[in-house]
Amino acid sequence: ETGVTQTPRHLVMGMTNKKSLKCxxxxxxxxxxxxxxxxKKPLELMFVYSLEERVENNSVPSRFSPExxxxxxxxxxxxxxxxxDSALYLCASSQELGFGGYEQYFGPGTRLTVT
Amino acid sequence: QKEVEQNSGPLSxxxxxxxxxxxxxxxxxxxxxxxxxxxxxxxxxxxMFIYSxxxxxxxxFTAQLNKASQYVSLLIRDSQPSDSATYxxxxxxxSNTGKLIFGQGTTLQVKP
Numbered sequence: 267e268t269g270v271t272q273t274p275r276h277l278v279m280g281m282t283n284k285k286s287l288k289c290x291x292x293x294x295x296x297x298x299x300x301x302x303x304x305x306k307k308p309l310e311l312m313f314v315y316s317l318e319e320r321v322e323n324n325s326v327p328s329r330f331s332p333e334x335x336x337x338x339x340x341x342x343x344x345x346x347x348x349x350x351d352s353a354l355y356l357c358a359s360s361q362e363l364g365f366g367g368y369e370q371y372f373g374p375g376t377r378l379t380v381t
Numbered sequence: 382q383k384e385v386e387q388n389s390g391p392l393s394x395x396x397x398x399x400x401x402x403x404x405x406x407x408x409x410x411x412x413x414x415x416x417x418x419x420x421x422x423x424x425x426x427x428x429m430f431i432y433s434x435x436x437x438x439x440x441x442f443t444a445q446l447n448k449a450s451q452y453v454s455l456l457i458r459d460s461q462p463s464d465s466a467t468y469x470x471x472x473x474x475x476s477n478t479g480k481l482i483f484g485q486g487t488t489l490q491v492k493p
Contacts, residue, residue, distance in 0.1 A: 306485075308482075309425070311480055314480065354424075372424040372425050372426070375423075
């Protein structure tokens with residue numbers, strides 16, 4: 267257990283559905299991240315939040331919409347996804363953002379399948 | 382050139398041997414370097430980080446950093462079958478966002 271939880275662990279959704287992924291960290295960290303991991307590809311950073319403020323949007327399509335209501339919770343709202351969006355979605359947190367980097371701790375991930 | 386490069390493997394070593402995993406990076410401004418282990422179907426687990434040139438040891442793991450050569454490696458001594466996993470190298474970008482750039486990972490197989 268890393269102190270980062272994600273729900274649901276598995277999700278199957280149709281292309282017209284709307285769903286949300288939830289992440290919660292119990293580490294007292296101030297920064298949170300969404301990553302996408304597709305087969306045979308490196309982890310792709312999607313969004314970065316620091317103290318509930320989005321600091322990076324890594325050219326992610328608008329069908330992915332993040333929300334960070336407080337420093338412990340992070341959501342990823344999904345709508346009208348495409349089959350190529352099927353992947354493992356990982357949430358991570360770190361103590362702070364900053365030059366030099368801080369260790370990031372990952373949640374267990376949500377395995378998303380878009381049909 | 383990829384920002385963080387790793388040989389995808391698989392790297393196969395016998396049980397008890399030393400496994401050597403390598404990673405090169407392109408951003409000379411990078412300051413922090415991380416190694417994650419990822420078992421199949423699981424999320425990445427942080428096992429080592431290193432900030433300064435030289436070696437850093439933690440149990441059976443040693444991380445080595447050479448900033449002049451833009452090279453970071455992970456040595457696993459006395460490899461066990463339970464070490465069989467994909468090892469991800471991650472490097473912080475030189476921006477101030479704490480962004481980590483990941484390599485594609487090296488798959489390690491430790492054979493009994």
